[in-house]
Structure formats: structure tokens, C-alpha cells
Amino acid sequence: MFSSAFDSRTVHLILVGLFFMVVSFYVGTLFSSSHTVLVGSGDTIPSTPSKGDLQYTNRVALIYRTKSVTIPESGVNICPLKFNEYIPCHDASYLTKLLPKLDTSREEQLESHCPQLEDRLFCLVPPPVDYKIPIKWPLSRDYVWRSNVNHSHLAEVKGGQNWVHEKDKLWWFPGGGTHFKHGATEYIERLGNMTTNETGDLRSTGVVQVLDIGCGVASFSAYLQPLDIQTMSFAPKDGHENQIQFALERGIGAMISVLATKQLPFPRRSFEMVHCSRCRVDWHANDGILLKEVDRLLRPHGYFVYSAPPVYRKDKDYLVIWQKLINLTTAMCWKLIAQQVQTAIWLKEDKDSCLLDNAKKNLLSICEPVEITIPQWQSPLRNCITLSEQFDFQKLPPRSDRLGVYSKILEKLGVSPEMYELNTKFWKEQVSQYWKLIGINTVDIRNVMDMNACYGGFSVALSNLPIWVMNIVPATMSNTLSAIYDRGLIGAFHDWCNPFSTYPRTYDLLHAYHLLSHYQSGERSCSIEDILLEMDRIIRPQGYIIIRDEDSLVLRIKGIAPKFLWDVSLHMLENEEKKMEPVLICRKKFWTIV
Numbered sequence: 001m002f003s004s005a006f007d008s009r010t011v012h013l014i015l016v017g018l019f020f021m022v023v024s025f026y027v028g029t030l031f032s033s034s035h036t037v038l039v040g041s042g043d044t045i046p047s048t049p050s051k052g053d054l055q056y057t058n059r060v061a062l063i064y065r066t067k068s069v070t071i072p073e074s075g076v077n078i079c080p081l082k083f084n085e086y087i088p089c090h091d092a093s094y095l096t097k098l099l100p101k102l103d104t105s106r107e108e109q110l111e112s113h114c115p116q117l118e119d120r121l122f123c124l125v126p127p128p129v130d131y132k133i134p135i136k137w138p139l140s141r142d143y144v145w146r147s148n149v150n151h152s153h154l155a156e157v158k159g160g161q162n163w164v165h166e167k168d169k170l171w172w173f174p175g176g177g178t179h180f181k182h183g184a185t186e187y188i189e190r191l192g193n194m195t196t197n198e199t200g201d202l203r204s205t206g207v208v209q210v211l212d213i214g215c216g217v218a219s220f221s222a223y224l225q226p227l228d229i230q231t232m233s234f235a236p237k238d239g240h241e242n243q244i245q246f247a248l249e250r251g252i253g254a255m256i257s258v259l260a261t262k263q264l265p266f267p268r269r270s271f272e273m274v275h276c277s278r279c280r281v282d283w284h285a286n287d288g289i290l291l292k293e294v295d296r297l298l299r300p301h302g303y304f305v306y307s308a309p310p311v312y313r314k315d316k317d318y319l320v321i322w323q324k325l326i327n328l329t330t331a332m333c334w335k336l337i338a339q340q341v342q343t344a345i346w347l348k349e350d351k352d353s354c355l356l357d358n359a360k361k362n363l364l365s366i367c368e369p370v371e372i373t374i375p376q377w378q379s380p381l382r383n384c385i386t387l388s389e390q391f392d393f394q395k396l397p398p399r400s401d402r403l404g405v406y407s408k409i410l411e412k413l414g415v416s417p418e419m420y421e422l423n424t425k426f427w428k429e430q431v432s433q434y435w436k437l438i439g440i441n442t443v444d445i446r447n448v449m450d451m452n453a454c455y456g457g458f459s460v461a462l463s464n465l466p467i468w469v470m471n472i473v474p475a476t477m478s479n480t481l482s483a484i485y486d487r488g489l490i491g492a493f494h495d496w497c498n499p500f501s502t503y504p505r506t507y508d509l510l511h512a513y514h515l516l517s518h519y520q521s522g523e524r525s526c527s528i529e530d531i532l533l534e535m536d537r538i539i540r541p542q543g544y545i546i547i548r549d550e551d552s553l554v555l556r557i558k559g560i561a562p563k564f565l566w567d568v569s570l571h572m573l574e575n576e577e578k579k580m581e582p583v584l585i586c587r588k589k590f591w592t593i594v
């Protein structure tokens with residue numbers, strides 16, 4: 001049964017993997033006297049490795065960021081092997097120092113805490129021993145290389161719930177979860193039944209975008225894809241060890257995040273459904289402030305799906321918790337529309353009159369309006385509900401027509417429908433140019449990040465491929481992320497002066513369109529080298545990085561990219577103003593410490 005799951009391409013992949021082990025073993029014996037030797041490898045493995053082709057001069061050294069960055073002649077240093085999972089803003093040793101100042105009762109320690117520059121490493125994060133080029137989508141949904149995510153904790157504690165099992169050199173994901181031991185498909189069908197009185201599926205209730213809180217290995221998201229539902233999944237980096245790394249290795253969109261003391265990095269009113277299956281969030285605590293964050297993120301008539309013991313167990317404190325949840329959600333004017341097996345579903349009714357009544361009775365407070373054209377970034381949670389009259393209501397079309405939606409927020413940002421149309425056309429053309437320049441098979445690409453996504457045009461141009469895109473809107477720019485969500489796409493705000501909350505080696509393609517110049521000017525100036533280092537951390541070996549920017553900047557990057565062990569080629573393409581501009585295509589080499 002196991003072997004029948006493999007097609008011929010997988011066999012080829014295993015061969016490449018084995019071949020790589022053989023090569024590194026061979027080279028390793030040649031140079032085993034030194035731990036500072038690196039070998040290149042990849043799809044064009046030389047048949048007879050020679051010292052000349054394969055050895056790089058970069059040194060393995062634990063180096064912290066200094067006040068000013070100078071890159072050694074020998075190339076950027078390589079971090080020691082034990083840092084192969086380094087995530088700067090979720091670094092346990094740094095957190096230990098901060099811990100006394102953090103509110104652990106609200107899980108503040110699980111939020112992103114980025115060290116000052118001098119407390120960050122400035123070296124390339126190496127792959128673990130035996131790292132292999134990841135298995136391709138769609139097979140990766142069910143199988144990933146064991147050595148790429150060398151953590152057995154999850155299989156040990158969650159094996160019984162069918163999250164993940166070990167199979168020789170692979171991890172196998174049967175598609176289970178704590179509340180869907182028998183597979184996510186049946187669970188998703190039940191949610192469809194519950195929201196439609198047994199007459200339809202989730203798609204027919206208008207669910208296009210889902211936020212999955214505490215997503216585990218993101219099987220829920222993987223099994224919503226056949227319904228053409230896009231999911232933004234997140235979980236903290238916690239004791240369940242590397243859930244998000246598993247999700248991304250599988251080729252499922254996810255990021256590290258937590259619902260604790262700050263607003264999530266997503267714009268208000270972006271999801272038709274927020275889902276929590278045993279997500280270990282204390283919704284009833286602190287006056288329901290976390291439910292109020294869910295209310296902010298839900299679109300009008302959105303659903304909150306909650307599968308957890310307080311729904312079905314009457315023992316211990318569960319009854320009290322349930323009663324508190326009922327009181328809080330009633331005050332927020334949510335309607336409990338279904339309760340079955342282990343799941344309860346609420347509908348956010350969006351009735352201002354009800355909210356105003358309850359505010360008068362002191363059951364909740366109404367939020368002061370905020371400026372929606374600027375990103376909500378790292379703002380504290382708000383213990384209040386925003387009235388819907390504060391938004392321009394825009395009825396969005398069904399999924400099939402959503403990619404072309406002109407979001408009302410664009411009007412507020414001064415982007416006319418004509419500018420928006422031109423932008424969409426421009427990106428269609430650019431993407432076809434990129435494929436020509438890169439000369440790759442698009443099936444080699446699954447996890448993509450647009451680091452400066454603007455209106456999401458790049459992502460729209462990729463939407464006919466089996467690819468998912470994390471659309472990032474820099475927190476120091478306008479809130480175009482709302483427009484991206486209105487098109488049915490997913491993404492997050494981020495400040496690129498800091499590392500992103502993801503594991504190393506998680507993306508196949510990074511796109512940086514006029515991103516670096518943004519960070520060279522204005523209030524936030526941070527160094528190009530720090531951003532390049534972060535790109536190197538999150539891109540997979542043999543992954544591509546496309547950089548477009550001002551001439552001088554691109555030339556500078558072309559000069560330093562080889563020191564990051566990237567292959568580079570420079571091209572010219574027309575920009576939106578029809579002027580020629582440089583395009584740098586970089587590819588991270590597949591190297592390893594031997």
C-alpha cells in the first residue's frame with residue numbers, strides 16, 4: 001500500500017536524495033579533516049566531485065551581528081550545524097532573558113520577540129544532516145522527508161489522533177487531527193451540514209477564506225483545497241514541536257503566530273470563517289478579549305467554528321467555561337446556529353442595533369474607529385467591538401469572480417479602477433517573463449512569498465497553478481492587504497527590518513519588487529544585508545529569489561549575492577511606467593556542512 005503511493009517522479013526524487021548522500025559521503029571523506037568545508041550539490045551533481053567545483057571558502061563560525069556589517073572576503077559565514085532551525089524572533093535562549101518581563105498567563109512568550117541587532121546571528125543557516133530537496137506537491141501533502149524535519153515529538157504524542165506517523169525515511173500524514181481522527185474530509189463535510197441544515201457544503205454557505213487558529217500540521221487547510229477554499233493557518237512555536245515546519249514542508253500555507261496580547265497581522269474583516277479545533281486558546285478568559293479579535297477578523301455574517309471539550313463535556317470546569325462563552329458571544333450579538341458532536345458554530349450577525357443595546361447595558365464596549373488605510377501592526381488587542389456602520393459594506397462576488405474584485409479600500413488609497421486593471425495586466429505579463437527567464441518547470445514551485453505584494457497582482461497571475469502565495473504588505477506602507485483579501489487571497493503584514501515568523505527553508509520562491517529601496521529611505525532604514533540574510537534563511541536550497549529595484553541597488557546586490565552562495569543572473573524588463581529596469585534572478589545553491 002505504501003509503495004503504491006509513489007509515482008515515477010518520486011522514485012527519481014529518492015534517487016537524487018540517495019545520490020546526494022553518496023556524494024556528500026565521498027566528499028566528506030576527502031575533506032574530513034576540516035569542519036569548515038562546504039560542498040555544493042543539487043540537480044546537476046558532477047559525476048566526479050572535485051575540490052575545485054564543490055568547495056566554497058565560507059567559514060563555519062558563530063557570528064553575531066556587529067554594529068556595521070562587513071562581509072568577509074571568504075563569503076558570509078555559516079552558522080554551526082546546531083542552528084539549522086534558527087528563527088531569530090522565536091529564539092529560546094533570547095526568550096529566557098526576556099521571560100521575567102512577559103505576561104505568561106496570556107502566553108506573551110509565544111509572540112514574536114525580535115532581538116536587538118547585536119543579539120542576532122549574522123551567518124547563513126545551514127540545512128540539517130541528510131537534508132533532501134523536498135518532495136513535490138501534491139505527494140508532499142501526504143509524505144515528507146523525515147530528515148528534513150527531524151522531530152519525533154509530534155508523532156509520539158499525536159500518532160493516536162492520526163496527525164503524523166513515521167514510515168522509514170518519511171513522515172506520513174494520514175490527514176487526521178485531534179477532532180478529526182477519521183480524516184478532515186468527513187469533518188469538513190459535517191461543518192458543511194451544520195452550516196446549511198444538511199443541504200450543502202461550506203462553499204455553498206459562501207465560505208471563501210478561512211483562518212485556522214492552532215492549525216497543527218495544517219491538514220484542515222489541505223482538505224479544504226478541493227472546495228477551493230483558501231486558508232491562512234497559524235500555530236505558535238511551542239511544545240508540540242515544529243507543527244508549522246511540518247505544514248510548510250508539506251506545501252501548505254502557514255506561519256508561526258499566536259493569539260495572545262497583540263492583534264494578529266491580518267486586516268479586519270478578512271475571513272468568512274475562523275476555525276479553532278482544540279486550538280488551546282482560553283476564549284472565555286480576560287473578558288473574552290480574544291473573541292473580540294475574532295470578531296474584528298470575521299467578515300459580516302462570518303462563522304466561528306469551535307471544536308473543543310467545553311462544547312460536549314459536562315464535567316470539571318467545562319460547564320462554567322461554556323456558560324461564560326454563551327454569555328460573551330450573546331453580548332457580542334453572535335448567534336449559536338449549530339451544536340453537534342464536539343463542535344459549536346456561531347454566526348456573527350452584524351447587527352449594530354443589538355451591539356448598541358448591549359453597550360447601553362454595559363455588556364460590552366464599542367470601539368473608537370481606527371484609520372483603516374494604515375496597517376494594524378503589533379497593536380495591542382482591543383476589548384471592544386467595532387460597529388459595522390464604520391465600514392463601507394462591499395458585497396463580494398463568489399470565489400470564481402473574486403480575483404478581479406476592485407476593493408473599496410483602493411478607492412480610499414487613491415488607486416483608480418483603471419490603475420488597478422493595468423496593474424493586474426502588468427503582473428500577468430511579468431510572470432510569463434519570469435518563467436522564461438528562470439526556465440523552470442512550474443511544478444518545482446509550491447510555496448511562494450511576495451515580499452511586497454501591493455494589490456496582489458503577482459499572486460493573481462499565479463492563481464492557475466498549483467502554487468500558494470503568502471502576500472506580505474510591509475507594515476510601513478498603506479493597507480493594500482485588505483484589497484488582497486477581498487480578491488480571495490491570503491497574506492500578512494510584516495516589517496522587513498525584522499525576521500519573519502517562519503522556519504528556515506520554507507519557500508521555493510521569494511519575490512522582492514521595489515522592497516529593498518523602501519527600507520533604504522524614510523523613518524525605517526535597515527540594512528540590505530540583514531534582509532538578504534533573512535531571505536537566505538527562509539528560501540529552500542535551489543529556491544529562487546527575484547529582486548527588482550533601482551539600478552544602483554540591484555548592482556550592489558549582484559555584487560554581494562555570490563557571498564551568500566547564490567547564483568545570480570541580471571536581466572532587464574519593462575516596469576509599470578514602461579521603462580527598462582534591472583531584474584536580478586538569484587538561486588540559492590544546495591550546500592551543506594561536511
Ligand SMILES: *[C@@H]1O[C@H](CO)[C@@H](O)[C@H](O)[C@H]1NC(C)=O
Pocket residue numbers: 128129130147150
Ligand atoms: C535527529 O535527532 C536525533 C535526536 O534529536 C539525533 O540523534 C539524530 O542524529 C538526528 N538525525 C539527523 C539525521 O539529524
Ligand SMILES: *[C@@H]1O[C@H](CO)[C@@H](O)[C@H](O)[C@H]1NC(C)=O
Pocket residue numbers: 186187189190193198
Ligand atoms: C451530511 O449530510 C448528508 C445529507 O443529509 C449525509 O448523507 C452525510 O452523512 C452528512 N455528513 C456528515 C459527516 O455528517
Ligand SMILES: *[C@@H]1O[C@H](CO)[C@@H](O)[C@H](O)[C@H]1NC(C)=O
Pocket residue numbers: 194195196197337338
Ligand atoms: C436550520 O433550520 C432551523 C429550523 O428551520 C432553523 O431554526 C436554523 O436556524 C437553521 N440553521 C441554519 C444553519 O440554517
Ligand SMILES: *[C@@H]1O[C@H](CO)[C@@H](O)[C@H](O)[C@H]1NC(C)=O
Pocket residue numbers: 320323324327
Ligand atoms: C452568565 O450570565 C448570567 C445572566 O447575566 C449570570 O447569572 C451568570 O452568572 C453568567 N455566567 C457566567 C459563567 O459568567
